[in-house]
Amino acid sequence: MKNTLKKENSIIDEAISQDYKYGFVTDIEQETIPPGLSEDVIRVISAKKGEPDWLRDWRLKSYKNWGKMKNPSWAHITYPSIDYQSISYYSAPKEKKELKSLDEVDPELLETYNKLGIPLQEQKMLAGVAVDAVFDSVSVATTFKEDLKKHGIIFCSFSEAVHNHPNLVKKYLGSVVPMTDNFFAALNSAVFSDGSFVYIPKGVRCPMELSTYFRINAANTGQFERTLIVADEGSYVSYLEGCTAPMRDENQLHAAVVELIAHKDAEIKYSTVQNWYPGDKDGKGGIYNFVTKRGTCLEDNSKISWTQVETGSAITWKYPSVILKGDNSKGEFYSVALTNNHQQADTGTKMIHLGSNTSSTIISKGISAGKSQNTYRGQVKIMKNAENARNYSQCDSILIGSECGAHTFPYIDVRNPTAKMEHEASTSNIGEEQLFYCNQRGLSTENAVSLIVNGFCKEVFKELPMEFAVEAQKLMEVSLEGSVG
Amino acid sequence: MLEIKNLCAAVENKEILKGINLNVKQGEVHAIMGRNGSGKSTLANLIAGKNNYSVTSGEVYYKEKNIAAISPEDRALNGIFLSFQYPVVIPGVNTTYFLKEALNAKRRNREEEEINAADFMRLIKEKLKEVDLDETYLKRSVNDGFSGGEKKRNEILQMLILEPELAVLDETDSGLDIDALKTIAHGINQYRREDRAIILITHYQRLLKYAVPDYVHVLMNGQIVKSGGKELALELEEKGYSWLEK
Ligand SMILES: Nc1ncnc2c1ncn2[C@@H]1O[C@H](COP(=O)(O)OP(=O)(O)OP(=O)(O)O)[C@@H](O)[C@H]1O
Ligand SMILES: [Mg+2]
Numbered sequence: 001m002k003n004t005l006k007k008e009n010s011i012i013d014e015a016i017s018q019d020y021k022y023g024f025v026t027d028i029e030q031e032t033i034p035p036g037l038s039e040d041v042i043r044v045i046s047a048k049k050g051e052p053d054w055l056r057d058w059r060l061k062s063y064k065n066w067g068k069m070k071n072p073s074w075a076h077i078t079y080p081s082i083d084y085q086s087i088s089y090y091s092a093p094k095e096k097k098e099l100k101s102l103d104e105v106d107p108e109l110l111e112t113y114n115k116l117g118i119p120l121q122e123q124k125m126l127a128g129v130a131v132d133a134v135f136d137s138v139s140v141a142t143t144f145k146e147d148l149k150k151h152g153i154i155f156c157s158f159s160e161a162v163h164n165h166p167n168l169v170k171k172y173l174g175s176v177v178p179m180t181d182n183f184f185a186a187l188n189s190a191v192f193s194d195g196s197f198v199y200i201p202k203g204v205r206c207p208m209e210l211s212t213y214f215r216i217n218a219a220n221t222g223q224f225e226r227t228l229i230v231a232d233e234g235s236y237v238s239y240l241e242g243c244t245a246p247m248r249d250e251n252q253l254h255a256a257v258v259e260l261i262a263h264k265d266a267e268i269k270y271s272t273v274q275n276w277y278p279g280d281k282d283g284k285g286g287i288y289n290f291v292t293k294r295g296t297c298l299e300d301n302s303k304i305s306w307t308q309v310e311t312g313s314a315i316t317w318k319y320p321s322v323i324l325k326g327d328n329s330k331g332e333f334y335s336v337a338l339t340n341n342h343q344q345a346d347t348g349t350k351m352i353h354l355g356s357n358t359s360s361t362i363i364s365k366g367i368s369a370g371k372s373q374n375t376y377r378g379q380v381k382i383m384k385n386a387e388n389a390r391n392y393s394q395c396d397s398i399l400i401g402s403e404c405g406a407h408t409f410p411y412i413d414v415r416n417p418t419a420k421m422e423h424e425a426s427t428s429n430i431g432e433e434q435l436f437y438c439n440q441r442g443l444s445t446e447n448a449v450s451l452i453v454n455g456f457c458k459e460v461f462k463e464l465p466m467e468f469a470v471e472a473q474k475l476m477e478v479s480l481e482g483s484v485g
Numbered sequence: 486m487l488e489i490k491n492l493c494a495a496v497e498n499k500e501i502l503k504g505i506n507l508n509v510k511q512g513e514v515h516a517i518m519g520r521n522g523s524g525k526s527t528l529a530n531l532i533a534g535k536n537n538y539s540v541t542s543g544e545v546y547y548k549e550k551n552i553a554a555i556s557p558e559d560r561a562l563n564g565i566f567l568s569f570q571y572p573v574v575i576p577g578v579n580t581t582y583f584l585k586e587a588l589n590a591k592r593r594n595r596e597e598e599e600i601n602a603a604d605f606m607r608l609i610k611e612k613l614k615e616v617d618l619d620e621t622y623l624k625r626s627v628n629d630g631f632s633g634g635e636k637k638r639n640e641i642l643q644m645l646i647l648e649p650e651l652a653v654l655d656e657t658d659s660g661l662d663i664d665a666l667k668t669i670a671h672g673i674n675q676y677r678r679e680d681r682a683i684i685l686i687t688h689y690q691r692l693l694k695y696a697v698p699d700y701v702h703v704l705m706n707g708q709i710v711k712s713g714g715k716e717l718a719l720e721l722e723e724k725g726y727s728w729l730e731k
Contacts, residue, residue: 428576432537437573439557440533440566441587441643442594451586455577455626 032091037084039063042190045090049159052166062179062189069183075346076375076407077315079251079288087253089191089224148206154199155210158226161197168199172230176259176296176323184255184290184317188224192257195225200235200266209465211240227258231266233299238269240468251279251314253288260295262302264326268295269305271464273472276312278479283342283371286314293320294350297329297358305332306349307463309472311479314343319377321350324358324386331360334460336472338453338479339372339404348378348409353419356387365457366397368404369480379411382419390420397427398456400449400480450477486511486682487532487651492543493707494531501527503707504543509651514683516693516718519704520726525686526570528704529655532684533567534560547651562594566649568640570656570686575627580639583627584609584646591647612645615675617668633660641672652676653684658692670695690722703729 033044042063046056071081148155154165161169179189196212212227231237254276260268270293279286289312295304306320322331333349351360360380368374374397382389397406408425430452438448453476454461461469487509494502501524509515519525531538532545534557544551552560575583589599600608613620616638628636637657644652657669673696677683685698693701693715701717702709703726710729711717 426576431573433573434575436533436535436557437569437575440561440569441583441647442558442561442590443586444558444590447586447590451578451583452575455575455579455582458577 032088035086035088037063037087037089037191041089045191045193048090049162051162054170055162058174058179059190059192062186063191065180066183066186066190069180069186071183075317075377076373076409077317077344077346079315079344082253082288084187090193147208151204151207152201153204153206154197156197158192158195158197158228161228165197165199168230169197169228172228172259172261173226174259176261176294177257177292182292185257185292188226188255188257188292192224192226195227195256196229197227198229198237198239200231200237202232203234204232205235206237209238209240211242223252223254223256225256227256228261229259229268229270230261231263231268231302233263234265235263236267236269238465239271240465241270241272242275242471251286251288253290254313255290256292258291258293258320260293260304262295262297262299262304262329264299265301266299267303267305270295270307270320271468272306272308272310273464273468273475274308274310274312274316275475277314278312278343279314279341281341283314286343287312288315289313289318290315291318293318294323295321295331296323297326297331297355299329300326300355301328302326303330303332305330305334305463307332307334307460308336308347309460309464309468309475310335310337310345310347311475313345316343316345316347318347319349321352322360323352323354324360324389325354326358327355328357329355330358332463333360333362333364333378334463335364336367336457336460336476337365337374337376338367338476339369339374340479341370341372343370343372345373346375346377348376350379351381351391353380353382353386353389353391356385356389358386359390360392362391362393362395363459364393364395365460366395366406366408367400367453367456367476367480368397368406369400371403373405373407375407375409377409377411379413380421382414382416382421384415386416386419388418388420389416391422393421393423395423395425396456398430398453399427400430446477446481449480453480486548487684488546489532490544490546492528492531492545493541494527494538495541496527496538500541501538501707502531505704505707505709507702507709509682509684511682512679513700514677514685514696514698516685516687516698516701516715517704518687518701518718518721523704524707525704526655529567529570529653529684529686532651532653533557533565558590561649562591564650566644566647566652568637568644568652568654568657570659572628572631572636572640574629574631576629578627579623580625580627581605581609581623584643587643588646608646612642615645616642616672617665618642634662634665637661637669638665638672641669644676645672648676650680651682651684653686655686656688657685658687658689666692667695690718693718705729 042059276287304322331351337345339345364376366374376395380391395408489507492505703711
């Protein structure tokens with residue numbers, strides 16, 4: 001009892017005393033190519049990674065497509081146009097030889113991950129989380145690899161997968177998010193640096209949470225990871241993703257692509273705690289986060305579940321989606337998006353029902369504070385052959401203060417009359433009256449805000465794996481610091 | 486226990502309280518009556534520390550200490566309780582959890598162990614009976630969808646659980662049916678003790694019949710224009726307020 005009390009207090013103290021705590025820069029020798037984007041740059045990236053020709057050609061084709069596309073303008077976000085020639089598309093910690101064990105990883109780098117609280121070191125492996133850490137553009141270490149190998153599970157950096165499992169990569173890469181899907185996905189397909197690859201073989205239940213930690217360190221670089229997760233027949237995997245970046249005055253671009261494929265009877269659970277640097281109180285700096293995440297329930301009885309807690313980034317543009325192709329397949333989207341100060345988030349999901357008896361659930365919780373703008377944008381599409389499809393959507397927003405905004409754009413497209421759709425939405429305020437009521441019962445304002453916000457997010461937090469749920473709650477408190485009174 | 490000296494307060498340059506004097510001792514029950522808009526809730530909120538008023542002059546002493554600079558939560562932790570005229574809804578926050586947090590905040594402040602879940606459930610079930618609410622309310626969000634009367638009972642429930650030393654009840658009897666009124670009065674009498682004090686803000690004699698005050702004060706235009714014993718309430722019921730106007 002006493003312990004939890006202490007813990008709670010220290011969390012609040014922490015919340016009061018600190019701003020963005022991941023804002024440090026690691027002093028490490030980086031190999032960074034000069035800013036600019038051209039066919040040559042793509043050839044350089046591909047060559048540095050020693051890629052096969054097919055992949056280099058795929059990149060070049062994506063680049064060509066990208067050149068014909070326009071920056072999307074439909075989202076409820078504003079930002080100065082991005083100069084794609086001023087960004088460096090490849091940066092890696094120097095001294096890139098094959099690492100045999102963690103002992104060979106640069107100690108500076110390990111120190112960074114220690115600061116971030118990632119269980120990279122052997123002793124921390126007891127935590128039971130297998131981690132792949134992506135530092136700027138390169139995957140640095142994957143823990144637990146041997147353990148997973150016993151089960152036939154492949155969990156490695158994307159680059160490694162290209163070399164060691166080319167057939168799998170070739171088969172699935174771009175199968176869910178085609179290179180022409182959208183502007184940022186096309187850009188990613190051309191210049192993606194690294195990321196994670198997961199393959200769970202038939203009938204295997206992955207015995208631990210798999211986790212990737214993304215970190216942008218170098219200045220003026222963009223980060224473009226690519227994640228590909230394939231769950232073969234009857235398998236199960238739970239995957240966690242965390243992100244942080246140093247505090248910098250200029251904006252940095254992050255444009256990732258995540259593709260999930262669930263075969264027959266397979267289940268993928270993908271959880272994100274996104275805490276990229278959000279910029280300072282006046283809206284200076286911060287990450288532009290333009291991410292395409294999509295999964296396909298390729299065959300019958302499969303399930304894909306997205307859970308995201310978005311507290312970081314200056315701009316978030318992100319719609320983790322599920323294509324429900326197999327009959328009886330299920331798609332879920334649980335989201336908490338918190339914006340404070342000058343942050344802007346336009347996030348939501350797409351559920352595309354193709355198979356019969358498919359069902360989807362959308363629970364979205366938006367929290368806006370300060371001068372931020374928070375938009376939910378969701379699409380539910382029931383196609384002609386999707387007999388007896390069901391969707392339940394619930395979109396709630398909470399406003400803290402009077403200078404922020406919450407917006408909800410649900411798009412519904414039903415082409416089969418047997419569909420059952422349910423939609424609920426609400427907007428409420430954390431008003432002075434509520435805070436005074438809590439204060440009058442002896443609760444401090446920080447305590448009251450976190451009580452209200454955590455209560456509001458409960459349905460989403462309970463979907464997160466334990467360690468993440470605790471981290472998410474802490475994050476909410478830190479991110480809301482200074483939003484009231 | 487509570488001493489208010491010449492308290493003047495304004496909102497947006499509008500003077501609402503114009504020199505309130507009130508002295509409440511341990512064991513006493515004071516009723517405050519007065520017309521709509523006379524400043525009763527303003528006074529109650531000021532005692533609880535709501536900060537959107539500007540106090541232009543005067544002081545409030547609680548346990549012999551000037552509390553001008555004390556935050557609402559510290560006042561609450563030190564034993565001041567306000568039963569709100571209009572209890573607010575807190576969506577998503579479970580009533581049991583809220584009550585437990587509030588009680589534990591008080592316990593922490595007294596450097597006591599937090600109450601464990603089993604003991605808390607025992608306590609809350611016992612108190613629920615006193616206010617005639619059933620357990621299903623505990624599963625709902627704080628005041629969410631509660632009827633007017635249920636909100637008032639929930640306020641008394643919180644009072645019984647938090648065991649404050651000074652309770653200010655702002656129209657806790659308004660909008661109640663006769664049975665509920667008796668329930669609330671019962672709750673108040675349960676709470677009443679030699680070492681505690683109560684301020685009852687009400688429009689009606691009918692509550693005072695069951696929860697008998699030691700003193701009755703009439704608030705008019707931001708001032709206490711008349712004080713007396715419990716008979717004053719009867720007189721007001723009969724004659725209204727106009728005879729007190731100067
Ligand atoms: N925040 C505010 N802004 C403007 N006027 C206010 C504010 N709060 C109170 N007042 C005014 O102060 C006066 C006293 O209000 P108060 O709520 O204290 O009255 P009351 O005696 O409790 O009335 P009732 O019996 O109707 O509850 C009213 O005229 C009210 O309109
Ligand atoms: Mg009132």
